[in-house]
Amino acid sequence: MRILVTGGAGFVGSHIVDALLERGHQVRVYDALDRQVHPSGRVPSYLTERAEFIHGDVRDRARLKDALEGIDVVYHEAAYVGVGQSMYEIRRYVDGNSVGGATLLDILANDKHQVKKLIVASSMSIYGEGQYRCSDCGDVSPKLRTEAQMAAGDWELHCPFCNASVAGMPTSESKPLEPTSIYAITKRDHEEMCLSVGRAYGIPTVALRYFNIYGSRQALANPYTGVLAIFSGRLMSNGRPVIYEDGHQSRDFVHVSDIVQANMLAMEKDEANYGVFNVGTGRSTSVNQVCSLLKERLGVDIESDVKNQFRAGDIRHCYADISRIQTQLGYQPTVMLEDGIDELVEWVRTQKGIEQKFEAAASLLQSHGLLR
Numbered sequence: 436m437r438i439l440v441t442g443g444a445g446f447v448g449s450h451i452v453d454a455l456l457e458r459g460h461q462v463r464v465y466d467a468l469d470r471q472v473h474p475s476g477r478v479p480s481y482l483t484e485r486a487e488f489i490h491g492d493v494r495d496r497a498r499l500k501d502a503l504e505g506i507d508v509v510y511h512e513a514a515y516v517g518v519g520q521s522m523y524e525i526r527r528y529v530d531g532n533s534v535g536g537a538t539l540l541d542i543l544a545n546d547k548h549q550v551k552k553l554i555v556a557s558s559m560s561i562y563g564e565g566q567y568r569c570s571d572c573g574d575v576s577p578k579l580r581t582e583a584q585m586a587a588g589d590w591e592l593h594c595p596f597c598n599a600s601v602a603g604m605p606t607s608e609s610k611p612l613e614p615t616s617i618y619a620i621t622k623r624d625h626e627e628m629c630l631s632v633g634r635a636y637g638i639p640t641v642a643l644r645y646f647n648i649y650g651s652r653q654a655l656a657n658p659y660t661g662v663l664a665i666f667s668g669r670l671m672s673n674g675r676p677v678i679y680e681d682g683h684q685s686r687d688f689v690h691v692s693d694i695v696q697a698n699m700l701a702m703e704k705d706e707a708n709y710g711v712f713n714v715g716t717g718r719s720t721s722v723n724q725v726c727s728l729l730k731e732r733l734g735v736d737i738e739s740d741v742k743n744q745f746r747a748g749d750i751r752h753c754y755a756d757i758s759r760i761q762t763q764l765g766y767q768p769t770v771m772l773e774d775g776i777d778e779l780v781e782w783v784r785t786q787k788g789i790e791q792k793f794e795a796a797a798s799l800l801q802s803h804g805l806l807r
Contacts, residue, residue, distance in 0.1 A: 436460050436461070436507040436508055437460070437461045437462075437463070437505050437506050437507050437508075438455050438460050438461065438462050438463070438506065438507065438508045438509070438510065438702075439462075439463045439464075439465060439502060439503060439506045439508070439509045439510070440452050440455070440462060440463070440464055440465070440486075440509075440510045440512060441465045441466070441493055441509070441510065441511050441512055441513035441539070442465075442466055442511075442512035442513030442514065442556075443462070443463075443464030443465060443466055443482075443486065443488075443510075443512065444464055444466035444468060444473065444478060444479055444482050444488070445466065445472055445512065445513075445652075445654065446648070446650075446652045446653050446654055446691065447512055447556065447645075447648060447691060447694055447695075448464070448466070448510070448512040448513075449479070449481060449482050449652055450650075450652065450691050450692070450694070450695050451510055451512065451695055451698050452464060452482070452483065452486050453483060453695075454695045454698070454699055455699075456483065456485050456486065458699070461487075462485075462486040462487070463486065463487040463488075463489065463502060463506065464482065464486050464487065464488045464489065465489045465491055465493070465499065465502045465513070466488070466489075466490065466491075466513065467490070467491065467492040467493070467513070468490060469515070471515075471517075471654075471657050472654040472657050473654075479652075481651075481652055489501075489502050492535070493513045493531075493535035493536070493538055493539060494530065494531070494534055494535050494538050495538075496538050496541070496542065499538060499539060499542060500542050500546055503542060503543075503546075503548050503550065504548075505549065506548070506549065506550055507549060507550065507551050507552070508550070508551060508552045508553075508554070508702055509539070509550055509552070509553045509554070510554050510556075510698065510702075511536065511539060511553065511554070511555045511556060511625065511629065512556045513535060514531070514532045514535070514556065514621070514622070514625070515527065515528050515531045515532055515618070515621075516618070516654075516657065516659060516660075517618060517657065517659030518560060518616045518618045518619065518659065518748070519616075519659060519746060519796070519800050519805060520618075520659050520796070520799075521616050521617035521618035521619075521621070522616055522617055522747065522748065522803070522805055523799070523803045523805070525617050528617050528618055528621055529617065529620075529621060532618075532621035532622070532624065532625065533620075533621045533624040533625075533628075536555075536621075536624060536625045536628055536629065537624075537628060540628055540629065540632045543632060543636065543638060544632055544635075544636060550638060551638070551639070552638065552639045552640070552641070552702060552708075553629055553633055553638055553639070553640045553641070554640070554641045554643065554698060554701045554702060555625050555626060555629040555640065555641070555642050555643070556622075556625070556643060556645060557622050557623075557625060557626040557642045557643060557644045557645065557711070558618075558619065558622040558644060558645055559606070559644050559645065559646045559647070559687070559713070559715070559753055559755065560614060560615075560616065560618060560619035560622060561612045561614045561619050561620075561622050561623040561626065561644065562606055562610055562612060562613065562614075562644075562753060563578075563579060563612070563613030563614055563615045563619070563750060564576065564577055564578070564579060564592065564613070564615075564750045564751065564752075564753065565603055565604075565606040565610075565750065565751075565752050565753030565754065566603075566604050566605065566606045566607065566610050566756075567592055567594075567601035567602060567603055567604060567752070568601060568602050568604045569594040569596070569597065569599055569601045570599065571594070571597055571599060572594050572596045572597055572599075574604070575594055575595055575596065575601060576595075576610055576611060576613075577592045577593065577594070577595050577601065578595065578613070579613070579615055579748070579750070580592065580751065582807070585680075585745045585807070586807070588681075588743060590680050590681055590683065590684070590745075590751060591751060592751055592752070603685065603719060603751075603752035603753075603754065605717060605754060605755060605756035605757075606713070606753055606754065606755060606756055607713070607756040607758075607759070608644070608711050608712065608713055608756070608759055615748040615749075615750065616748045625642075626642040626644075626711065629642060630642055630709065630711070633709065634709060639705075639707075639708035639709060640708070640709060641701040641702075641707045641708065641709070641710055641711075641712070642710070642711045642712070643694075643697055643698065643701060643712055643714050644711065644712065644713050644714060644755075645689070645694055645714050645715075646686065646687040646688070646689050646713065646714060646715035646716075646753075646754070646755050647661060647662070647663075647686045647687060647688045647689065647715075648661065648688075648689055648690075648691055648694055649661050649663040649664065649688055649689075649690060649691070649775065649776075649779050650690050650691030650692065650775065650778060650779055650782070651691070651778055651779065651781075651782035652691070652782065653779070653782070655668060655783065655786040657792075658792040658793045658795065658796035659796060662686075662722065662725065663688065663725060663729070663776070663779055664779065664783055665793055666725065666726055666729050667729055667733070667779060667780055667783040668783055668786070668793070669793065670729055670730060670733050670735050670737060671733060671735075671783065671784065673735075673737065674737075675737055675738060675739060675740040676726050676729075676737070676739045676740065677739075677740045677742060677793075677797065678722055678723070678726065678739050678740065678741045678742060679742050679744055679745055679746055679749065679806075680742075680743065680744075680745055680749070680751075681741060681743060682721065682722045682723035682726070682739065682741055683721050683722070683723060684721065684722055684749075684750075684751050684752060685719040685720055685721045685722070685751075685752045685753075685754065686719070686720065686722075686752075686753060686754065687715035687716055687717070687718060687719060687720070687753070687754035687755045688716070688718075688720055688725065688772050689714060689715045689716050689755075689768065690768075690769075690770035690772075690775035690778075692769065692770055692775075693714070693716070693766075693768045693769060693770055694714055696766060696769065697712065697714040697760060697764070697766055700760075700764040700765065700766055701764070704763075704764050704765075706763045706764060707763070707764055710759075710763065712759055712760040712763075712764065712766075713755040713756060713757055713759065713760060714755070714757070714760065714766070715754060715755030715757055715768070716754075716755065716757070716768040716771065716772075717754065717755055717756065717757045717768070718754065718771070718772070719752065719754040720772055723739075725772075726739055728772070728773065728776060729776065729780070732776055732777060732780055733780060744806055744807060745806075745807055746800060746805055746806050746807075747804075747805045747806075747807070748805075
């Protein structure tokens, strides 16, 4: 088949491109080479020359329409990524993500094409807080913590009914969506717009809700990249890892190879059509645990800088219930954090400049009143 990957020069997109080529497909990459991700503005060296490359922005309707010519399957990975940044670069994120996605869908709805399947990158961020369990009230979905609660250093969630402390549990696809950032809202837009148009026009569409991805090719020039890459960069430059809140907040860290696995299944399995699937490991790991693991692998003994500050819109715990994608598509996570972290560390060793940019990003959050 002939396949288009928007954002195909990026972290996840380029790995999808490699997997598609290995399966014998013809692949076309469409990417704007945004300088926050690609500082040189050039095609990254890791992107294979076996894929056709088109330099273009997803908001450029005419160019995107040309890129869709002869395409059977579309992977829509293109997006600005950065939860904190999206809260002060609001127009850029809404324009690039929501309008960019709408441009793709407008072409599919109004112009001649042969697209038979659309797979869109969604995000766990659209959930807001994860799911929790109260010992008295059962499963609950608490709202975002209040500023007064956070300012008091009361980091954990409480039951919305009895106010007792609650424990995190796997977050399922049925949880109500309560995005807490502009980035998350635009990813919800991607998911809901694509599924709506796909159903209306009979184009099988699949939305994959990625949890916290790590692995080689992460855009370390982007100071809003994953916490694993940021911590690695700081530790290898003898900097103290900065930890907000108390470090016991937790996430589901999934290796990029398992994200690729899910994307291949979404394309190949009819059972995926018009479905929404979490993509993670089903394991919860705290920020403190991640930091300790990195220090161990790097052989460094540097004290973390636990700020006991909080960022506006941050959530406490969220990890994936992967039973749906396991049952319906046969997905099984193959790389656990303890194994996959070595590959990330080796990648980060080859990269430069992350430390300075992290500091600048934190300063911008502070100046906008988003770090308290």
